[in-house]
Amino acid sequence: MITPTHPTRAAHRRILSLWFPRLAAEDVLRAAPGLSEAPLAVVGELGNLRQITSLSLAASARGLSRGQALAEALTLCPDLVTRPADPDRAAQLLAALRRWAGRFSPWVAEEGDDALLIDLTGCAHLFGGEAALFAQIHDDCADLGFSLCAAIADTPGAAWALARYAGGGGTAPPQR
Numbered sequence: 512m513i514t515p516t517h518p519t520r521a522a523h524r525r526i527l528s529l530w531f532p533r534l535a536a537e538d539v540l541r542a543a544p545g546l547s548e549a550p551l552a553v554v555g556e557l558g559n560l561r562q563i564t565s566l567s568l569a570a571s572a573r574g575l576s577r578g579q580a581l582a583e584a585l586t587l588c589p590d591l592v593t594r595p596a597d598p599d600r601a602a603q604l605l606a607a608l609r610r611w612a613g614r615f616s617p618w619v620a621e622e623g624d625d626a627l628l629i630d631l632t633g634c635a636h637l638f639g640g641e642a643a644l645f646a647q648i649h650d651d652c653a654d655l656g657f658s659l660c661a662a663i664a665d666t667p668g669a670a671w672a673l674a675r676y677a678g679g680g681g682t683a684p685p686q687r
Contacts, residue, residue, distance in 0.1 A: 528670035535565035555596035
């Protein structure tokens, strides 16, 4: 009988949350780069209400926000350029990003219409560690023209919260 010289232990679970806060607006800007300086909002309908579902950085700088009623947004920003939301195109774009993210881990899931969750357990060392992987993902997204808020943590909930509410994300140290 072979006795191990050291106890084996399971890999510590690490989850990466990628949130693309301007995904639909930046997709429009990629197709129409001439709009890059104008405040841009992608508008969807919720019942009888037309509201902003995504907006450009220029629109955010003018005080507009996601979920805001279009009528209110136009009052605050009369030169706002709008485009209708295209849920099918948005789903195709997120699916393409999911396939791209598959290079970092075999486990990638879509989360809503603008985010991905990636289980990095046992994968980060293949890219030089979490910090190097994190930098590579940020560089790739910048090259693609997408804003990104990302975070790595032990649980999906912690990674999700850090990506959205920690000033653009970061890495939480593993909890033992």
